Amino acid sequence: MSRQMIVGNWKMNGLRESSRELVAALLAGMPKTGPDVVICPPFTQLALLADSLASTSVGLGAQDCHQDPSGAHTGDISAPMLKELGVSHVILGHSERRQEHGELDETVREKAVAAAKAGLTPIVCVGETNDQRENGDYTDTLGWQIKGSLPDGFCGIVAYEPIWAIGTGLAATEAQIAETMTFLRQELVRQFGEAGKAIKILYGGSVNADNAVAILSIPEVAGALVGGASLKADAFLSIVGAAS
Ligand code: PEP
Secondary structure (H helix, E strand, O other): OOOOEEEEEOOOOOOHHHHHHHHHHHHHHOOOOOOEEEEEOOHHHHHHHHHHHOOOOOEEEEOOOEOOOOOOOOOOOEHHHHHHHOOOEEEEOOHHHHHHOOOOHHHHHHHHHHHHHOOOEEEEEEOOOHHHHHHOOHHHHHHHHHHHHOOOOOOOEEEEOOHHHOOOOOOOOHHHHHHHHHHHHHHHHHHHHHHHHOOEEEEEOOOOOOOHHHHHOOOOOOEEEEOHHHHOHHHHHHHHHHOO
């Protein structure tokens, strides 16, 4: 089995000093062998972390990129700009971007193309709302998101993040995760054939030090995308320690 991956999404958190302290605490406790680890700070701390992580095995990720390589897009950051900073991964289509910035599957797909072209690994997020889960039509949503957000020849990672589990402290149950992972795998194979079997699927949504072992033991879970708990060194290191 390939190594699992733990991705920390700091979201819009971290000024210079607190970022420096957090990354130092993380590096001090990082196991010598273990899962792949990627930290995604806000854009403003990427350069700082690029320096701190330079000679370590911890990867650097961004939380978004624009679909164009350059141009008149005030306030946006392109994939080649991230690459130049030493970024290796980029989270795309996070539900907070879909909800707060109106990002559609089509835009996410274009961003995934741009990221790959610049040499970045896209981590594309999909996930259903609480209503969609309760109505039982969440598989439609996930199916459309997979179909619409992943470009032909997709060579990245998918993160299944039920929206109702993000930042709520209410992670999906093991049964829900297992069932949804099986569904997502079927969709990936339907869309990409044999190549769809190799696409890693992470789980995200209230992963913490207490539930990490159980979640990361579920077959098909290739790792975790961690929000809140990635801001606390102890919690994040426990999650890293729970992964294989
Ligand atoms: C996320 O925002 O990607 C996430 C999973 O957040 P949390 O771990 O806080 O639920």
